[in-house]
Amino acid sequence: MRILMIGDIVGALGRQTVVNYLPKLIQIYEPDFIVANGENAAGNGRGIQRHAIRELLDAGVNCITLGNHTWSQPEIFDFIDDEPNIIRPANYPKDTPGKGFSVFSTQAGRLTVINLMGRAYMGALDCPFRTADEILKQIPSSMVLVDFHAETTSEKQALAWYLDGRISALIGTHTHVQTADERILPKGTGYLTDVGMVGPADGVIGMEKSAVIKRFLTQMPVRFEVAKGKAKFNAVLIDLDKQSKKAKQMKRIQIDEDHPLIG
Structure with missing residues (x-):
């Protein structure tokens, strides 16, 4: 099975970038399943809206994961209870609307996608480690992809191990900066600390840079808006072995002015 995991999609520019690039990426790489983190996909870069x-689904995305801006x-x-292709972090409290994982049938086999959120410098949620244990006891035998929406590299690495x-x-999300540490761990789990983002290339993690700089200089409240201008597209391809359900190969995708889409 080949999975294309797309980084955090930021604002209308991020969504348009997915629409622009995804058909060509599907043609080149022929993924069996496409996951995208959409917790910043709303017009203001916080949360997600029905449109x-x-x-994103019309563009070819099969599953949308969320994160700390789920309720923004x-x-x-x-609509969250009625959208079969949307999952929010599974370690929100048990009575929270929506679901934290879903099992999908694909031509290459069954795939479970789990969304978890970290606790370091994030919200006070249930333990992602123990939540993962509980989910893995429930699901049928399948290949399993975890989107871990977390702030610190240490928490992401620890959960992967x-x-x-x-x-x-x-695959880590949330920090919007693609890392270059993709690897397959000794027992066969593929890992990448952060897949990056899709959206404005010249902002600060997608936001207009002058406002972010002003916030750091003054420590005063500042209204952040999604940056404009040229865009970038970050994603990762993961090849899984259908029999062992382990990762075989990983390939980061980075498309921007310096790394144009080829093919």
């Missing part, structure tokens, strides 16, 4: 979901758009409460051999791959 943004439709735009009030309208999500109107903890789950090594029990899941197919763990």
